[in-house]
Amino acid sequence: MKEDEKLSSWKKKVHEIIYEADTPMGKLFDIILFVIIIFSVILIMLESVKAIDAEYHEILFILEWIVTIFFTIEYIARIVSIRKPSKYIFSFYGIIDFLSTIPLYISYIFAGSQVLLAVRAFRLLRVFRILKLARFLGEASQLKRALKASRAKITVFLFAVLICSVMMGTLMYLIEGDEAGFTSIPTSIYWTIVTLTTVGYGDIAPITPQGQAIATIIMLLGYGIIAVPTGMVTAEFAKQNRETSNLKNGGSYVHINTQSCPTCSKEGHRDDATHCYNCGSILNE
Amino acid sequence: MKEDEKLSSWKKKVHEIIYEADTPMGKLFDIILFVIIIFSVILIMLESVKAIDAEYHEILFILEWIVTIFFTIEYIARIVSIRKPSKYIFSFYGIIDFLSTIPLYISYIFAGSQVLLAVRAFRLLRVFRILKLARFLGEASQLKRALKASRAKITVFLFAVLICSVMMGTLMYLIEGDEAGFTSIPTSIYWTIVTLTTVGYGDIAPITPQGQAIATIIMLLGYGIIAVPTGMVTAEFAKQNRETSNLKNGGSYVHINTQSCPTCSKEGHRDDATHCYNCGSILNE
Amino acid sequence: MKEDEKLSSWKKKVHEIIYEADTPMGKLFDIILFVIIIFSVILIMLESVKAIDAEYHEILFILEWIVTIFFTIEYIARIVSIRKPSKYIFSFYGIIDFLSTIPLYISYIFAGSQVLLAVRAFRLLRVFRILKLARFLGEASQLKRALKASRAKITVFLFAVLICSVMMGTLMYLIEGDEAGFTSIPTSIYWTIVTLTTVGYGDIAPITPQGQAIATIIMLLGYGIIAVPTGMVTAEFAKQNRETSNLKNGGSYVHINTQSCPTCSKEGHRDDATHCYNCGSILNE
């Protein structure tokens, strides 16, 4: 029983270090972890550069093993130190941590398991946790709210863009043909989106006058409709700015409800008003 | 007579299924129709990919016939079940449905009638009807209203852009000449719009210092004037946001002053308040 | 004397037709003129297309002469029918009309005088006069006012962009060198602007890792700072929208002048106030 308690206290301490960032040890752990994550991402990048891999293959391989072992220990520690391991394992971060750890192990079983290494980049999201600035998270949540409020508009917009791309892409395929690179409708649609978003690689480009005329229309369309998402998000931001500044100081503008005074029928009371501002009688709830 | 009534009731039912989406059957029909529309669009795409068409030409051909027959039946059902067929036939959707159905039939008469297949993409617009979310349509209509309100501004803007493109294009043609790809004034104008909209394919690019200098001006112009449509649409959205929030509930926002109640010290009274909204005592002037 | 009067009345009629657009004849003239201007611009375009010019050179040459003669007559008529010809000749439109007319004449004297044909595109600006919609001009003037109000901001912004381009361009020249196409500092600066404005032709592109790293920074910079002109113009539009809507209905916010009350020196009176809102004494005009 005593041993159990000891273990439990040991677990508590690990939990505190790994999951929280209020203690100096916890902060230190978070920073070390983040440095290793960045290091692991850079490692993957370096491995992909042929010239570097050719010369330093062994060193990179050893470093990759060190990182993997560290991640393994961290992953086990996370499972062990939490009360309900399943809560962590199947959380967003839990899955990412798992997928970031296993590639090296399963590379002995399946070839091409390196695809999973791309997942490691997700671990970089921990930066927001480490910065742990309420302000940053506040901003992120403002962004999220702005996006959420514009969700319906964005869906309509994306559907319109996609349908337009399918139509224009099909048209360009029929007009231009193979010579200019419009080898199939999917390729043409790809080109339409490249043009509409004003990316314009130039690997495929119209050569017939009619094709160029339609391309011109697509470009002007793309140049113009970028105003739509921008306008939506901006208006949303402006609205939130306004609301925030209204809440901040006890002045200026407050929200009022549609209640009317039972005595004088005056409308336009503050949400938190208990008396009519006009006649002073008590308002119903 | 009884047969007529029977027919009529049969027609009514078909009408309900095809044109409305309130009954489970109507909803099901809409969803099946949309799936087939998407399937038919994918079919056209696959046919256009040479490698796929070479191998699966027969299967694709049969599937195309199945889709066409389904569309034919649907088209006939729509005409039969409506009281005034002409109303449907000459409506926007009626024409699109017709043009989406016939290509395969007339392909035996006219070669190259496949151009009409591009029209099929228009059928995708039905998605908005199927989603049938008032909210989505509301958003779309807000978009439409924003664009309508900015119509005059957009026309002025487009004219300015086009006139500018014609002038700059002619100038670039005179400066650059054939070597750089500016083979004619229309091609130069095409290049100017490619540059102005910041698409920049790079299939045509200035090589003389003077040409590059003018290109620089066009780019900065294009980079700057994108602010104009964005600004217009954004301002329009912001205005509508404001108006909506004012209209929505019989209340919303009123101006309040910084006065505090002499009795309860509560702040945030309406400008025209004579009594405290919190305790009902008379406010000082 | 009578002849003079006759002439004068004849001049008056011509003036009415050419300069004004209130009479049916004036309107007709404006529309015919605009059609011929568009026709003349298309003519120049067609001449520049080698294949067309080779086949139809003579027809195009004759049409060009017809247009030139029409423009000559119009130009002379404009001078003759106006009281002070110098007022027209040295006006913006006067100079453009002149430069649009002479190229064919002086092409017999100077080779390469075709450069002036590019000026003809300016004549298209007459479209705004022909549309003669107060609304359109109103929108254009709103645009102008928005740009004017943001003038200082735009200047600062452009200077910053240019200085940044010079610095980044020099840096890229030193890093990348000839191989990647960065053959000189001006070319590098040209590339920097191509990148910063997100045009991205791709005729010049960095190949060294350092160059690509700096290019990445330039791109993110360009992608981000586009917010600055957009933000400025949008805020300006929003402000004007607000002011317009304030003037419209006699509510909410009104404009007040800088006058101070002669009795109590209180400032901030409504433009249409005749009495001081503070002491009630009569205000000066």
Added chain:
Amino acid sequence: MKEDEKLSSWKKKVHEIIYEADTPMGKLFDIILFVIIIFSVILIMLESVKAIDAEYHEILFILEWIVTIFFTIEYIARIVSIRKPSKYIFSFYGIIDFLSTIPLYISYIFAGSQVLLAVRAFRLLRVFRILKLARFLGEASQLKRALKASRAKITVFLFAVLICSVMMGTLMYLIEGDEAGFTSIPTSIYWTIVTLTTVGYGDIAPITPQGQAIATIIMLLGYGIIAVPTGMVTAEFAKQNRETSNLKNGGSYVHINTQSCPTCSKEGHRDDATHCYNCGSILNE
């Protein structure tokens, strides 16, 4: 002692000319200096153009020496005439002035010291000092404030873009491989940013259908999220515009209530009005 005073007065005069711009001499010096700075930047540009350098190498070399000597004299004068030279030497402009002056000197010691010439472009920033328009600086500071206020948002945004680029870049590397130019993960990340910012050089472009599909997503993402910085900066500008117009003059816009005069029924009085602005009679509370 007298000599000392003389020297001191001589120093004072130099200080006045070099550091201030209130006297005619000071203004003249600033303008001459700016012209020479521009000239020196153009000189560096011309030197980098092989064709020009080959022909005019000696003239350019002499001019470069003249500019360097002028800059040397200016730099010494600045140090001599200021009370605390260290204050100038280690200031932003002091370091730039130093780095702009020495390249030619140390080019005899170190090859490749021309890198420092890029620094000279920084001297162009003096333009803001020469224009010395409070307005311009005011605008710049408004920009700065807008950027500062959005700092947290911009950081979150940039992190998100970078993490997204790392993930997408790794994915594209695994999908596309060497053929399409995705030779390593860093190159792929570079390509992702080129695409996300809608620059789109086209030196690297996906060729597999899967790669093109992901590219399409990146493009739409980039096309959409440009709304985020734009929205943030615009909302900030709008907010500042609002605040400025409220603070600027004890005038402009005031809130008015909906009260009407008991004598003349005129509406639209200031909140703090005690008399009707139209007829002067006392207003009810």
